[in-house]
Amino acid sequence: MSDIHLKNLVKSYGENIAVAGIDLHIRQGEFFSLLGPSGCGKSTTLRMIAGFIRPTVGQILIGSDDVTRLPPEKRDIGIVFQNYAIFPHMNVADNIAFGLKLRKKSHEDIDRAVAFALRQVGLVGYENRYQRQLSGGEQQRVALARVLVTEPRILLLDEPLSALDKALREEMKYWIKDLQKSLGITTVYVTHDQDEALTMSDRVGVMQKARVEQVGTPQEIYERPKTLFVTTFIGQSNVIDVTVRGRQGERLSVDFGDSTVLTRAPVAEVSVGSAAKLVIRPENVIIGAAGAGLSATVVSETYQGALVRYRLSVAGQEIVAERQNQAHLARFSPGEVVGVSWDPDRSEALVA
């Protein structure tokens, strides 16, 4: 088990840049997700760590070993593919034994390891089945067992849940996370699904356009997004055009229509009078009686079961608010004038 260092990792195909200089330290035992839309370079990054793609520039270290120029078979990694890549001409036992046979282990050792791995992934009795006789979830378990018996230093998962149906995906999410935790294996998980990334990861790297935009814990990524892209890609946000009025320590005051509101200040310097984006999650928008906070008009109300969603018009801009659907909370109807406010610590100012 090891940590992973990516140093100025670049991959270009002619003029096409797939990965534009990534510096990343993935800690030992950590569950690290690379999250981003398709084409953002997350899979290319994973495939460079695996050794299937040779980086144009940069360095990859697993532990203290520079593996940049090593072929995949010498990197001591385990990878699970989106389609699981179960060898269709071998049964489950032979699939799992594949890596051990290459390591010239004895028959007894292999049998023992295969039996152990099958118990680990809950597939005892599946030894003689073939890929075509396995469901997607079972194939995934076999793929994981096949990787884990070789005791790799790092585990790479390439969108392993995207081919499963929703219910199974929920189940596997927690199962994989628990397995990873109990093994303590350094894991890089590639996904375009923010929900998976937030639920499973210790830390998330959000990627866009060949770059890592932000690295942080799920909470940091969700609550303190550093860029507009991160804000809009993860969860939903109201993005409001405001003008910077001044900084007061940790707070920034901004002009929103005729009013001045407070928000958390960005780390970067901002000049007074410049345009900025005020970012608030719908669940952090507080709706109250008219007069409390900014004056707003209810545009629409959408019932969503556990939540009620309001579209509000505030100083010519639209704000979406979500409220728990609870008996003691009042409901508002379209056309009603209400007051809108939020906790300044639950909003961000991003300089465009």
Added chain:
Amino acid sequence: MAATTTTGTADEGTGMRRIGLFRTVSAGPAFWWLVLPAFLFFLVFFVVPTVSLFALAFNKSAAGVISLSSAVTFDNFLRIFTRSIYYESILRSIGIAGAVSFICLVFGYPLAYVIAKTTNPGRNTLLMILVLSSMQLDMVIRLYGLMVLLGDNGLINAMLLRFGIISAALPLMYNVFGVIVGLVQITLPFMILSLIGVIKSIHPSLEEAARSLGASRAKAFFSVVLPLSMPGVLAGTLLVFALAISSYVVPALMGGWKVMVMPIHIYQQVAETGRWQFGAAIAVVLFLTSLMAIAVYHRAAMRTTGGRS
């Protein structure tokens, strides 16, 4: 691989099964009408003439007589299996066709692999054109081209003589060597086309999975790609074998009537001596030989791949 898939439940999303290819066939009786034209053509222009030719083999051999008689005799077959000139030609035909299949496989597989793995569309098209272009010219024309190259006064011999590497022309034609070169040239595209499709259908992640588990490039190829491409190997070799063993034109031109394979005998009997019955008997033997060789090979291949082609 699972060719006849059942329902979609287990297949969804794996992207690796060939789903639906056979599912539509059972869509209803109306579909069978679509088969009718081809079936009728096949019946009238293949089954009827072939069966009547084969029936002729059981009539007494008589020059110039083509009409069927009800007097059944096995004399023609007896003659084939008692005269060395005929039964040796059976072995020669099998040997040459087997050699051609093997050579085509050895030459064709690497090329098919490269074409299947090339992702660059331009390069892929170029390679395909290369393979298919040889099929655009008539076989006879291509063989004449080969004769220009391989003849006693051909390019190769002329060159070697000129530079004093040899003192007398090498026998490159009108022998088994020439026939094999000709047959390989004709049948190689069939082998390559059979292989490309199968190799393409092997998902690249299977090879990558093998690599990540510790297999070298070669090991991954031999333990994953090659076994999974066995259906293509089987189809390609059988196709080439059938084409090679039944070829008349190639042994005629490249062998100069000196390499006596079964189709040459058939031609001689029918066209030169007019003994259709004996020619038909050789044709029956050729047909059965080919079928038997295919059956034996198929069984052997199935055994080596664990019956999972």
